[in-house]
Amino acid sequence: MTGAAPVVLHLEHTGSPGGAEFALVRMLRADPAWDPRMLVPPGAAGFFRARASDVEVAEVGSPQPAGVSGGGARAAAGAAGRLLVQAAAVRRHPWFRAAGLVDANTARAAAFGALAVRGTRMPFVVHLRDLVDATALGGFGFRTMTRLVLPRADGVIANSPTTLDSALPFVRDGVRTAVIPSASGLTVGRARSARVPGPVRIGMLARIDPWKGQLLLLEAFASALGDSDAVLEFAGAPLFGHEDFLAQLRSRAVELGVANRVRFLGQVDDVDAVLDGWDIAVQYSTRPEPLGQNVLQYLAAGCAVVVADEGGPAEWVDDDVNGRRVSPRDAVGLASALGALAEDGQLRRRLGAAAAQTPELLDDAAVAAQHADFYTGLLATGRR
Incomplete structure (x- = not known):
């Protein structure tokens, strides 16, 4: 100016x-x-x-x-x-x-x-x-x-x-x-930290809120990877009075038999460190997201990204190019995508490399x- x-x-x-x-x-x-x-x-x-x-x-x-x-x-x-x-x-x-x-x-x-x-x-x-x-x-x-x-x-x-x-x-x-x-x-073009060896780690970065899709992701994770050693992490706090929903998620993880592999990280300050530990990063809100800041963060971090195929996230993710798009509110489809990515490390690496090169990340x-x-x-x- x-x-x-x-x-x-x-x-x-x-x-x-x-x-x-x-x-x-x-x-x-x-x-x-x-x-x-x-x-x-x-x-x-x-x-x-x-x-x-x-x-x-x-x-x-x-x-x-x-x-x-x-x-x-x-x-x-x-x-x-x-x-x-x-x-x-x-x-x-x-x-x-x-x-x-x-x-x-x-x-x-x-x-x-x-x-x-x-x-x-x-x-x-x-x-x-x-x-x-x-x-x-x-x-x-x-x-x-x-x-x-x-x-x-x-x-x-x-x-x-x-x-x-x-x-x-x-x-x-x-x-x-x-x-x-x-x-x-976003730190566009930053080098992703070396992945610590271990089981496949799947994550969602979003406040704990019923419409952010944590319950759908939990159900899909249990369906696709319930018998594996894969880990699911939720990064975010139960803002705006949603402590009861957090308790519901914990209880449902027990019912599904995956509580020992589901982690609730709470509010995180070092987002890059968390994302560098994830192999697959998911956005799966139950109504259209206007943008989905977490999607931009996933892409810039070079994660293999999975998003609901509607709203702002679908504008950023080109299916099978820099991520995967899944029909909204479809736990079966989400489970299928998670299973395929968890089994195929080469696919995860290809999508993650393309994610980090997504044009117009600012x-x-x-x-x-x-x-x-x-x-x-x-x-x-x-x-x-």
């Missing part, structure tokens, strides 16, 4: 370590060509301050707890009230007046961001990391996104073409749009550079 670096006010709704939050932290640690400042609800600043210490972070407004979509009318009314409080707090903050534009990092942040910029000339960027449909956003979230947020957006950044396509029916003509993958901590600095270009273009044209 030319001249003084513009102030970009980033809005977040939570300090829980989810994919959107990690993506924002990674991008802001990559020496962005703008002056980033962040407003978050009370209690959410710790995550960002600990991981992006150079970024100014302030807490304002009201906490934004999870669980709105399934809570009924009373929960929706409470959520609406908290959004109004948060919007007013954002608009009153001096950083709002100093900003060149406002960028909402999540759907919830976009809701109070759209309220905050309402009636102003402040350029407003919506960062889409979820598909714009009621399944992904919930009924309240979908109505808010399609009736309030996207009609006010001056710029839309989506993490995949699939995500952008889901939003376009609700975006005004002439709004600036771009597809930029989330910053996923490191965090490249992601930040694309955001800088987007912001520059938007600031040059202003609001539409």
Whole structure:
């Protein structure tokens, strides 16, 4: 960017370590060509301050707890009230007046961001990391996104073409749009650490959540490799109140007779080290993923990758070229793919080598550079 670096006010709704939050932290640690400042609800600043210490972070407004979509009318009314409080707090903050534009990092942040910029000339960027449909956003979230947020957006950044396509029916003509993958901590072209000898290791990197597909993977693993010495690892924590689902997974592993070969690693900080230990890495969410940051991480790490054949992951994996695509929600098909890869080391090595060479994998600095270009273009044209 030319001249003084513009102030970009980033809005977040939570300090829980989810994919959107990690993506924002990674991008802001990559020496962005703008002056980033962040407003978050009370209690959410710790995550960002600990991981992006150079970024100014302030807490304002009201906490934004999870669980709105399934809570009924009373929960929706409470959520609406908290959004109004948060919007007013954002608009009153001096950083709002100093900003060149406002960028909402999540759907919830976009809701109070759209309220905050309402009636102003402040350029407003919506960062889409979820598909714009009621399944992904919930009924309240979908109505808010399609009736309030996207009609006010001056710029839309989506993490995949699939995500952008889901939003376009609700975006005004002439709004600036771009597809930029989330910053996923990739070291493109890095050498994979030497594999420690031992049984085949299969893994999934995702928060423990029913829709992320851990149960389907567990069932497929037991079916295909129950009599082998193969190991299955789940890397991720049970965020957003899913401790009961983690207990269900542990219990099901016992019932299937594979508990001694199933490991729950919890939240991992050194993702590269974990992926270097896996022979096969799986994404198998039970509904379409908008992007699947884990898929980008698998590819860059040179794993033999297996993904559900829908949504963003299917845009990155070319079947039998740099990975395997399996029909969604098909435990039998997933078991077949796992069995074939577990038995064929040469196939795993071929797919893994091609995975690491996947075109258009971006490191965090490249992601930040694309955001800088987007912001520059938007600031040059202003609001539409």
